[in-house]
Amino acid sequence: MATARAKSVRTGYLFVLPALLLLLAVLGFPALFSLTLSFRPESGGGFSLEHYRLLLEDTLFHQAFWNTGLLVGLSVAAHLGVGLAVALALNLPLRGQPALRLVALLPWVVPDVVTGIIWKWLYNPLNGALNDILLRLGLLAAPLDWLGGRYLPLISVILANVWRGFPFVMIILLAGLQAIPRERYEAASIDGANALQRFRYITLPGLRKMLIVSLALDTVWEVRRFGLIQAMTQGGPGSLTEVLSTLVYKQYFAFFRFEYASAMAVVMAGVLLLVSLPYIRMISREE
Amino acid sequence: MQRRHSLWPMVLTMICVTVLIAAMSAGAQERVTLRFSDWHLTEDVWNKSLTEGMAIFEKRYPNIKVQVEPVSYREKETKYTVESAAGRAPDVMHLHAFSLPSFYEKGYAMDLTSFIEKEGKGFLDAWYPLPLELVKHRGRVHAMPGDYMTMVLVCNTDLLKQAGTDVERFPTTWGGFLDFAKKATTPGQQWGLGMVGAKDPGFSLRFSPFLWTFGGDYLTADLKRSALDTPEAREAFAYFVELSTKHKVVPPGATSANPQDVRTQLAHKKIACEIGSGWTAPIVNKLNPDLKAFDVLRAYPLPVKKKRATAIWLSSWIISPNTKHPQEAWELVKFISSKEMELKWFQDNRVTSARKDVSGVAPEILNDKFAKVIAAELPYGKVEPQIKEWPEIMDAFTGAVQEALTEAKPPDKALADAHARINTILARRR
Numbered sequence: 001m002a003t004a005r006a007k008s009v010r011t012g013y014l015f016v017l018p019a020l021l022l023l024l025a026v027l028g029f030p031a032l033f034s035l036t037l038s039f040r041p042e043s044g045g046g047f048s049l050e051h052y053r054l055l056l057e058d059t060l061f062h063q064a065f066w067n068t069g070l071l072v073g074l075s076v077a078a079h080l081g082v083g084l085a086v087a088l089a090l091n092l093p094l095r096g097q098p099a100l101r102l103v104a105l106l107p108w109v110v111p112d113v114v115t116g117i118i119w120k121w122l123y124n125p126l127n128g129a130l131n132d133i134l135l136r137l138g139l140l141a142a143p144l145d146w147l148g149g150r151y152l153p154l155i156s157v158i159l160a161n162v163w164r165g166f167p168f169v170m171i172i173l174l175a176g177l178q179a180i181p182r183e184r185y186e187a188a189s190i191d192g193a194n195a196l197q198r199f200r201y202i203t204l205p206g207l208r209k210m211l212i213v214s215l216a217l218d219t220v221w222e223v224r225r226f227g228l229i230q231a232m233t234q235g236g237p238g239s240l241t242e243v244l245s246t247l248v249y250k251q252y253f254a255f256f257r258f259e260y261a262s263a264m265a266v267v268m269a270g271v272l273l274l275v276s277l278p279y280i281r282m283i284s285r286e287e
Numbered sequence: 288m289q290r291r292h293s294l295w296p297m298v299l300t301m302i303c304v305t306v307l308i309a310a311m312s313a314g315a316q317e318r319v320t321l322r323f324s325d326w327h328l329t330e331d332v333w334n335k336s337l338t339e340g341m342a343i344f345e346k347r348y349p350n351i352k353v354q355v356e357p358v359s360y361r362e363k364e365t366k367y368t369v370e371s372a373a374g375r376a377p378d379v380m381h382l383h384a385f386s387l388p389s390f391y392e393k394g395y396a397m398d399l400t401s402f403i404e405k406e407g408k409g410f411l412d413a414w415y416p417l418p419l420e421l422v423k424h425r426g427r428v429h430a431m432p433g434d435y436m437t438m439v440l441v442c443n444t445d446l447l448k449q450a451g452t453d454v455e456r457f458p459t460t461w462g463g464f465l466d467f468a469k470k471a472t473t474p475g476q477q478w479g480l481g482m483v484g485a486k487d488p489g490f491s492l493r494f495s496p497f498l499w500t501f502g503g504d505y506l507t508a509d510l511k512r513s514a515l516d517t518p519e520a521r522e523a524f525a526y527f528v529e530l531s532t533k534h535k536v537v538p539p540g541a542t543s544a545n546p547q548d549v550r551t552q553l554a555h556k557k558i559a560c561e562i563g564s565g566w567t568a569p570i571v572n573k574l575n576p577d578l579k580a581f582d583v584l585r586a587y588p589l590p591v592k593k594k595r596a597t598a599i600w601l602s603s604w605i606i607s608p609n610t611k612h613p614q615e616a617w618e619l620v621k622f623i624s625s626k627e628m629e630l631k632w633f634q635d636n637r638v639t640s641a642r643k644d645v646s647g648v649a650p651e652i653l654n655d656k657f658a659k660v661i662a663a664e665l666p667y668g669k670v671e672p673q674i675k676e677w678p679e680i681m682d683a684f685t686g687a688v689q690e691a692l693t694e695a696k697p698p699d700k701a702l703a704d705a706h707a708r709i710n711t712i713l714a715r716r717r
Contacts, residue, residue, distance in 0.1 A: 042715075125540035126557060142475075147543040150695045234486040237542040237689030238696075253365040255679040256389045 031269070038262035051263035061264065063239045064247040071158060071229075071243055072222040078162040079218050080211070083169030088203075090170070091177045101174075108167035116231025119160035123147050123232075147233055153240045157232055164228060165221070169214045176210030177203070209282070216279030223272055244268045319612045320352045321619055322377035324367070327636075328357035332569045336635035344622050351615050361488065364389075371395035376607035378616040379623075381433065383488060384421050384601035388675045391424035396605040400427045402617040413626065415665070418601050418641040421673060430603040431624045432641030434565075434632070437664035438492050438598045440587040441567045441657075442560040443553065443578075446471055450479075450559065457587045461500070461526060464590040468536035471559040481549035481558035482531060484541035484692050486685050491671055493546075493562040494688065495598040498523045499669055502593035505680070505709075506672050511716070513709035515684075515702055519593065525698045526592075528691040542689045554578055562589070564600055565637040565661055586660040599668035601641060633658065676712050683708040 041048040055061050090101050107115070122130045123146035131143040146156040184202050193201070204211075226245040229235065235242035235250070248268065252261035323341070327333035334357075341353045356377050358366050364386050370376040371393070382390065390396045403410055411419055411428075418432035444454045450471035458464045468479025483493045498504065503520035506513060514520060531537045538544070538552060550567060552558045554574035561567070572580035589597050604623060606616045622628060629640035630649060639646045639661055646665070652658040671677060687705030691698040 120543065123543075126538055126552070143539065145539045145542075148540055148693050150693060233543065236486045236686065237484075237693045238686045238701075240693075240695070249365075250682065253368055254682065256368070256393060256675065257679075 034262040034265050037259050038266045040259050042257065042259050051260050052267075054260065055263060055267060060239055060242065061247065064235075064242045064244050067154065067239075067241060068223060068243040068245075070154060071161065071225065072219055074158050075161045075165060075222050075225075076215065076218050078158070079166045079169045080215065082162060082166040083214070084173055084207075086166065086170045087173040087177055090174055104170060105167045107164050108171075110164065111227065112164060112225065113227035113231045115160060115164040116228040119156075119163075119228075120147070120232050123156055148237060150240070153233055153237060157229055157241050160232065161222070161225065161228055165218065168221070169218055172210050172214040172217075173207060176207045180206035212278060212282055216276055219275050220272055223268065223275065318350050318352055319615050320354050321379060321610075321612060321615055322356055323353050323379045323619065324356040324358050324363075324377035325381040326358050326360040326363050327381065328355055329359055330570075331573060333636055336632065339635075340623070340628055340631060343628075344619060347622075348615070348618060351612075351618070353619065367395065368393075371607060371609070374609045376609055378607055378610040378612060379619050380605050380607065382430070382603055382605055384418075384599075384603060384673070385488070385491075385671055385677055385681075387421065387430060387603060387605075388424070388673050388677070390605060391429055392675050394608060396424075396429040397608045397610070397613065397616075398427050398429055399431065399606065399617065399620075402613075402621075403428055406621075413642050413644045415641055415643055415646075417599070417668070417670070418603075421601060421670060422603050430605045431620050433602040433604055433624060434600060434638040435641035435646065435665075436564040436566075436600045436639050437661050437668045438496055438562050438564055438589065438600065439660050439664060440560050440589055441553070441563040441584055442587060443556065443558075443583055444585050445583055446477070446556065446559040454585065459588070459590055461497075461590045461592050465530070465534060465536070468530070468559075469534060472536045474535065477556065478538045478552075478558050479536040479560065480530060481544070481552045481561040482537040482541040483544055483546050483549050483562075484531075484685075484689060485543050485545045485548075486682065486689075487545040489546035490685050490688075491681050492598045492600060494527060495669070495671060496562065496589045496596060497527045499596035499598075500589060500591045500594060501526065505684070506713075510672050510674055511713060513706045513713065515706040515709065521699060521702060523592070524688075524691070524702045528688065528698045531692050532694060542692050550574060553584075554580070565633075565639055565657055568657055569637050584657075586657045588660060588664055595667045596669050597664050597667055599665075599670050601670065674716070676716055679712050680709050683712065 038051055039047050039049070041050060086104055090097065090104060094100060110118070122128050125131060125143045125145045125148070128143075128146070130146065131140065134140040135143065144152065147153050180202065184206075185198055188198050188202055224245055225243065226249065229241055229243055229246050230249070233241045235246045244264065245268070248261050248264045251257045251264060255261075325333075325337060327337055337355070341355065345351065345353060363380075363382070367376055367380050367382070367390075371390075376395065387396070414432055415435065418435050419428075422428055422430040422432055440457075442457070447454050447457070447467075450467060452458075452467050452470070458467050471477065471479040483490050495505075498520060501519050501523035503517055503523050504514045515524075531541050538557060544552075546563075547570075549558070549561050550563070550570050551574055553561050553563075553567075554571045556578070568580045568584050571578065571584065588595075604620045606613065606620060610616045624642070626642060626644055629642050629645045630651065632638055633640060633645065633649070633652060637655070637657060639652060639658055646652055646658075646662050652662055671681070684705050687696075687701040690696040690704075691701040695701075696704070
């Protein structure tokens with residue numbers, strides 16, 4: 001019996017092996033390569049912690065770290081808010097529901113570089129649609145330079161990012177909403193619970209796992225957000241919209257500082273690992 | 288018995304077919320394929336011209352097939368770096384002058400000296416000395432010069448006339464230019480100058496003339512320290528920034544405007560002038576044929592404060608050290624940079640050449656209303672420092688300009704911060 005079980009386990013591992021080897025080749029090797037590169041002095045050879053020491057002093061890195069936190073925090077919060085609202089609306093028995101769901105998904109389908117280009121056009125202070133609409137509605141007295149100024153650029157980038165990213169959360173939450181048994185709502189209604197109470201005591205607890213999953217996955221995605229910012233601002237003006245991903249890219253491909261860029265990437269990966277811990281723990285517990 | 292005899296013709300036929308296939312495949316193997324990558328392939332006007340050029344090359348070299356690989360202007364360094372690191376870069380690549388030092392340092396550009404020596408003594412005499420200096424690394428030639436142009440003011444003469452400016456007597460000083468720009472500006476509708484303020488490779492080409500004509504510079508002569516703390520640099524920086532923040536003679540949104548955005552503004556009469564070069568008129572013409580860019584636009588030397596100067600645009604051709612066909616790749620580079628083709632590039636695209644025997648003597652250039660101004664400025668042309676830290680320095684500097692343009696920092700503070708950061712970057716070099 002024990003032999004049969006061991007054989008079965010071995011067969012299981014054999015089935016997993018190709019995927020494991022592939023992961024090692026496409027993820028493990030580059031990660032290890034970056035890690036070793038981050039400890040190599042720019043002059044070549046040897047082992048050094050110099051790049052990590054420099055990171056502690058690099059004000060641009062600190063600014064990018066702070067901006068990443070703001071971008072991720074605000075974007076993920078807005079994704080959750082907008083995603084939940086749209087998911088609730090699309091869960092109602094509306095006419096043309098499939099079409100509405102498709103429309104709501106569209107921003108997610110568009111590659112983020114394209115989203116960046118579209119929003120850059122929309123924000124154009126000379127002939128952008130956003131200023132035009134707001135001026136016609138009388139909400140603005142003069143055109144705004146959405147990607148200029150001291151505070152607007154990061155807000156403008158986040159706004160575009162919210163539009164692009166909310167469908168991902170929406171689709172996860174919609175799936176969660178559909179899994180909540182109807183009977184619970186009916187029972188609550190019979191007991192006299194109002195809409196807010198039903199949302200507070202049935203919907204939210206029913207969505208708990210989905211909320212954690214979407215929060216964790218969305219956070220990981222947003223820390224890595226690159227194309228949208230690169231297409232819109234390249235981290236400018238100044239370093240107002242510089243985030244870790246654009247800075248790593250710049251250090252590697254524009255400044256050719258492969259070792260320093262690797263140290264940044266390693267820190268970024270560490271942060272991502274920390275962020276995804278709750279998700280990993282939840283999945284492990286379920287197993 | 289009969290079946291045994293009938294086998295021989297079949298065997299013979301098979302042998303013949305095999306020999307024929309082997310001969311054909313041997314013939315096919317003789318034809319090599321070269322991968323040729325250039326950002327110009329993404330531009331309509333240039334694409335047509337290069338496609339025609341490659342057809343001429345393939346006709347002359349029937350054993351070589353050229354496979355073109357377009358790349359975006361902004362992403363070319365990224366693509367070439369990744370591919371070079373992986374040993375899979377295109378055989379022939381087109382680069383900016385400022386990218387060359389980094390490519391030399393990383394060993395991504397083949398040493399061409401032996402090919403040049405085989406061409407015979409005096410082969411390089413056809414080129415201007417400055418571009419030849421820029422393609423050398425530790426005394427060895429690692430690239431061949433391509434486009435060689437100076438930056439000039441390109442203005443819409445209709446808008447100049449509307450502003451009451453005599454098109455034959457355009458301002459020659461920055462003070463005079465500011466007066467003109469104010470007259471050419473109608474708030475909210477039209478502006479005197481288009482300003483590139485985005486983090487874009489085209490920014491330094493358009494800002495540097497301000498710095499240099501005011502008598503300032505980015506770095507000290509030994510390239511070891513920032514020179515942005517001089518009064519001349521401060522004055523140039525403040526002048527540039529105040530065109531937007533104080534005088535408002537440039538359209539809003541300068542910090543996100545790249546060269547193509549500004550050319551679009553010129554094409555649609557939103558601005559009277561922009562800093563451009565030979566490529567400006569064809570692109571503007573393509574953007575808005577109704578403007579009749581070749582008739583309406585005119586090139587002027589850049590105004591001066593203390594000394595006459597302008598930025599030089601130089602592109603160059605490199606061969607990947609990983610190429611399997613170095614001789615064929617050299618033939619292609621030699622062909623692209625030949626006198627005949629450099630003239631074609633000018634005729635089709637209005638870009639002047641790094642070859643003296645083209646830009647200095649060709650009647651097509653000397654009689655062209657744009658090219659003659661651009662070529663006349665070559666003696667005053669200057670290039671950015673050719674050090675591998677330059678992209679990082681320029682990023683820090685562009686960031687400072689943007690901070691001043693958005694009024695996040697006063698110009699003096701933004702410049703002082705850039706000065707300190709550049710010194711930190713240069714300290715690594717020391």
